[in-house]
Amino acid sequence: MTILAIDTSCDETAAAVIRNNRVISNVISSQVELHKKWGGVVPDIARRAHAERIDAVVNEALKRSRVKLDDIDYFAVTYGPGLAIALEIGVKKAKEMALKQNKPLVSVDHMEGHLLSSFAKNSLGRNPKGPTLTDLPAMGLLVSGGHTELVLMKDFGDYKIVGETLDDAAGEAFDKVAKMLNLGYPGGPIVTEFAEKGTPGSFDLPIPMENSGDLNFSFSGLKTACLYKIKDLKKSGKFKDQKLWIHNFCADFQNSVIKSLVIKLQQAIAEYKVKSVFLGGGVIANVPLRRAVRSAMKKSRVKVYQPYSPKLFGDNAAMIGVCAYYQIKRNDNMVLHDKNRIRELDRDPVLQIRTKD
Ligand code: KG4
Ligand code: ZN
Numbered sequence: 001m002t003i004l005a006i007d008t009s010c011d012e013t014a015a016a017v018i019r020n021n022r023v024i025s026n027v028i029s030s031q032v033e034l035h036k037k038w039g040g041v042v043p044d045i046a047r048r049a050h051a052e053r054i055d056a057v058v059n060e061a062l063k064r065s066r067v068k069l070d071d072i073d074y075f076a077v078t079y080g081p082g083l084a085i086a087l088e089i090g091v092k093k094a095k096e097m098a099l100k101q102n103k104p105l106v107s108v109d110h111m112e113g114h115l116l117s118s119f120a121k122n123s124l125g126r127n128p129k130g131p132t133l134t135d136l137p138a139m140g141l142l143v144s145g146g147h148t149e150l151v152l153m154k155d156f157g158d159y160k161i162v163g164e165t166l167d168d169a170a171g172e173a174f175d176k177v178a179k180m181l182n183l184g185y186p187g188g189p190i191v192t193e194f195a196e197k198g199t200p201g202s203f204d205l206p207i208p209m210e211n212s213g214d215l216n217f218s219f220s221g222l223k224t225a226c227l228y229k230i231k232d233l234k235k236s237g238k239f240k241d242q243k244l245w246i247h248n249f250c251a252d253f254q255n256s257v258i259k260s261l262v263i264k265l266q267q268a269i270a271e272y273k274v275k276s277v278f279l280g281g282g283v284i285a286n287v288p289l290r291r292a293v294r295s296a297m298k299k300s301r302v303k304v305y306q307p308y309s310p311k312l313f314g315d316n317a318a319m320i321g322v323c324a325y326y327q328i329k330r331n332d333n334m335v336l337h338d339k340n341r342i343r344e345l346d347r348d349p350v351l352q353i354r355t356k357d
Contacts, residue, residue: 001328002067003074004097005321006058008090009082009110010146011041012314013053017065017072018321022121025064026311026318029053032186039179041145043083050089058093061317072103076324078317079107082146106324112159113319114280115140115151117312118305120322131305135276138305139268141293143261144281144314145171145186148217150268153278156326162272163215163264170257171283173219177226177253181246191250192286198247200255203229208260215268222256258292265293269302276303282314 002024007014011031017024031049035041062069077094080087091107098105121127131138139162140151148170150163168176171188178187183194208222229249233239265277277297284290284306297304312319 001073001325002071003076003106003321003324003328004058004061004069004072005076005108005317005324006054006090006094007078007110007113007315007317007320008050008054008086009078009080010086010315011035011046011049012316013050013057014315014317014320015054015058015061016317016321017061017067018318018325021119021322021325022123022125023312023318023322024067024123025061026316027057027061027064028311028314028316029057036185039185040175041083043085046083047085047089050086054089054093058097069097069101072101074104074106074324074328075101076106076108076321078110078113078320080110082110106327108320108323108327110315110320111142111147111149111151113323114142114144114147115153115159115278116156116323116326117280117307117319118278119326120307120312120318122308127308129305130308131276131278131303135303135305137272137274138276138278139265139272139274140278140280141261141265141284142280143170143283143289145169145175145188145283147281148219148261150215150264152268152272152274157330162268163217165217165219167218167220168223170217170219170261171281173223173257174283176223180227180230181242181249188283188286191254192288194247194250195254195288196247196251198249198251200248200251202245202248203252205229205252205256207256207263210260210263215264215271217260217264219257219260222253222260226253254286254288258286258289261289262292262296266296266300269297269300274302276305279304279306280313280319285310285313 003018005016013029016026075094075098077090137154142149148165152160152162175187183190294304
């Protein structure tokens with residue numbers, strides 16, 4: 001089956017063409033340049049940019065795939081979670097196309113997309129390091145700018161969120177701390193680069209929720225601790241001499257986030273006795289995080305999977321198409337979030353999954 005998928009959940013306008021779970025094309029138009037000067041995503045700007053770009057992005061995905069619009073069997077779109085006014089643009093476009101082509105439209109949960117992103121295969125159907133059914137049950141560690149979640153996956157469509165952030169997401173913490181340090185947006189890649197040049201251990205930052213006894217995360221305390229440390233640096237006049245301390249500061253911050261994620265992941269795999277871990281979300285671009293996860297899981301003999309390409313780590317539509325493929329296969333519209341919203345969509349004849357008979 002050939003699927004055209006769209007995602008406009010945050011600040012990336014994305015479209016992809018998928019054949020079963022193979023990624024034929026994957027186009028992502030990033031809005032980072034537009035939001036940069038504001039230090040974060042501005043919803044109105046995001047909406048306008050999605051509206052301006054969606055047609056071109058969809059056309060480019062079709063062009064690169066060399067698939068004709070008439071040969072698309074299903075349309076798929078992210079309905080949530082994400083920025084409501086941004087999501088609407090993708091949903092509207094997908095609905096219009098599905099109606100015009102008289103083909104079914106599948107609504108996809110953005111986080112299920114991140115969870116299943118390791119199952120994506122390249123255009124030739126290759127992903128030798130990818131997971132199979134024998135790797136289930138698995139624990140998804142999903143870390144992005146909007147979410148930090150531990151999701152138990154027993155089967156396709158059988159998911160349970162067993163831990164999540166009580167406040168900021170891990171990526172958001174990277175972005176906010178980078179802002180405090182005047183390092184620009186998005187913070188993740190810059191903080192990582194600075195951390196590489198530093199050594200952790202000089203700033204005594206807390207490891208969030210280390211002993212909370214549950215599987216939830218919280219990064220606002222760490223963020224506040226960073227704010228106080230920066231205030232101290234300003235008071236003592238050292239702040240200006242960033243070269244002397246900023247690399248070590250970033251190393252300490254990154255270390256605290258990674259430790260917090262790994263500790264909870266270790267607790268989760270012990271509690272739920274899973275066979276593998278699936279990594280997803282923009283923050284998994286962080287190499288020290290992946291290394292720490294792999295090293296901790298090796299000790300527990302749990303396999304670790306990640307998408308075959310970094311283009312599938314952050315927001316993209318290929319993961320939405322892959323997710324739609326598994327939904328269509330099981331004839332189900334199971335979602336992780338917002339059950340009411342999906343019921344509402346299910347009543348909408350256009351958004352219902354209709355299998356061909
Ligand atoms: O999944 P994603 O592209 O978008 C959301 O759904 O939010 O994730 C974006 C987040 C941003 O907060 C960004 O700072 C973070 O991922 N990020 C990183 C790295 N690269 C991107 N965080 C830590 N280390 C990185 N190398
Ligand atoms: Zn995302």
